[in-house]
Amino acid sequence: MERVNIKQLAAMLNLSIATVSKALRDSYDISKATKEKVIELAARLNYEPNPHASSLRRNKSKTIAVIVPEIANNYFALAINGIESVAEENSFHVLIYLTHEDFEKEKMFARHLLSGRVDGVLVSISGATTDYAHLRALEQKDIPVVYFDRVSEAEDAKRITTDDFESSRLATSHLITKGCTRIAHLAISQHTSIGKKRKGGYLQALADHNIPVDDSLIIYCGNYDEKNAASIADLLLYKKCDGIFAAVEKYAITTYEQCSALNISIPQQVKVIAFSNLQTASLLNPPLTTITQPAFDIGREAASILFNTLNKKIPPGDPENIILKSLLIERDSTSGEW
Amino acid sequence: MERVNIKQLAAMLNLSIATVSKALRDSYDISKATKEKVIELAARLNYEPNPHASSLRRNKSKTIAVIVPEIANNYFALAINGIESVAEENSFHVLIYLTHEDFEKEKMFARHLLSGRVDGVLVSISGATTDYAHLRALEQKDIPVVYFDRVSEAEDAKRITTDDFESSRLATSHLITKGCTRIAHLAISQHTSIGKKRKGGYLQALADHNIPVDDSLIIYCGNYDEKNAASIADLLLYKKCDGIFAAVEKYAITTYEQCSALNISIPQQVKVIAFSNLQTASLLNPPLTTITQPAFDIGREAASILFNTLNKKIPPGDPENIILKSLLIERDSTSGEW
């Protein structure tokens, strides 16, 4: 079936292309009668304006890109959910790009987006990202970039995060309060903002309680589950840790799996707390104490900032530094003295 | 910073626009020397061709749409992951649309996509969808549609599913083997293909074992967690069921929550099996017996079919009916005789 365009509508109505175009966009200088006729016919023929033509002409795409490390991850899935909800309210389209923690892919995506395919970009950077030139290049071409969760270090960037340092300090303190003295930290890439902040909060809590730092208790986990599992098993078997603070959910899951495999009981032998948006945290054996981030709201907030920038309510150069609070939800994995 | 276009490249190289365009697309009738010069300059200036112009001219967008009920859902997140991996291999872009199980939204998205914004569509229909006219309209405009998981009933559709009927029969038989006699089914919308098939498999297993169907044990769950929770609580308290087969993961989670709240022990008092892609199934209390779908592969397969159609390796009208196998993974939530 041939696609119907504005020219055909015009011909069928004995009107000019311009009139039809304006009628469809509800322009003020078209008579009510004409508008109705045009809209009626357009609806009847299932006319949908060609977005490529419109984007080309207006130099606007009504599309945003979301660049994230992964999607099969409760946190990012929820954040994307939030982003989508705002995009839909604004009749925008959402393109998804997954870096799988690969810096080259992230650069490639960013580079492509210089083309003008999208009006703005939301990004949570990969664990391998070491500089932000590829993202700054977008801003230089007037494509606003808003960072969420794993953000740029640049002072003038727009970023939405949670109180990672404070939450991590709290999480670690929580373990200390529960009687842990040898607390391990399963850290995420120290290239990322959250990696540094979460480790920072951990170190702060140790310092606050005069507990010396033992570097062998800080495990830099990566992207490979088997490798992480081996490191964690080593930690559990030989490092005599009695508490574990995992910077991200997947490391906690691996910890649970290893504890189960090695017959180490949580919380009796080791207590576990983790950043996590796991829906089933309370149903685990034992229920997992979590620091739960408002992932959906972070997505919504990041998208709102982006749209406010696109609508010129916020100047592109204005820094934003919105920090939402995470929630420490205490469950049995850190329950005290047995 | 001004965006660089083909015209500027041409001017800087003292070449015509046409030559530059051809050189960039590696056309045979451009000399090697010219190609190199063009490509070098393009790279140096970070030139990226304007996709709107290209799409308009070629009537192709290098973009596909994915329409799914939700994204904060292990199954769909994994499927999207698979889809994205194939899209990336083909240098395609992926637009995400979430229906939140709303038929009107699904129609709206489909309607918009008549515009030519995308070259093809992957869809898992909403639980509220009762007819497929909106999706057939896309095919009539030569935009191929491939269904996955929740598919169209139409005989000539391209669909990728799992063996829902057989897996459900097996799941129910599994409960029967474990000693259950009053088995409840937490069903998903009977408008969906999977809703009907999963219930069908359940009924078949009952029939195979000469167990009479008790309609009060079939609960049609919806989209509202509280309402589902109430129905399930009612089931657990008053319907004397000793086995539950949940058609989707979230109903199993609600079941666990209700059992915990009502102090009903799994599997002693009631055994539970569910379709689920929960990563933590084995860490739950008790570990949940699941029918696990190859979600990532379903996504990959669906996307492959779509690309093969776009590349004319498969005729658009050709039906496809690919059925991947799910896996029943037995865990403690259905363990026998206590």
Next chain:
DNA sequence: ATGAAAGCGCTAACAC
């Protein structure tokens, strides 16, 4: 091997 020119469908400035 390179270039001129038409035109994809739409928008917007400018007539009338």
Next chain:
DNA sequence: GTGTTAGCGCTTTCAT
């Protein structure tokens, strides 16, 4: 209130 027209950046046919 409606119409004419140029042009967004690119691809592609047809000359040269």
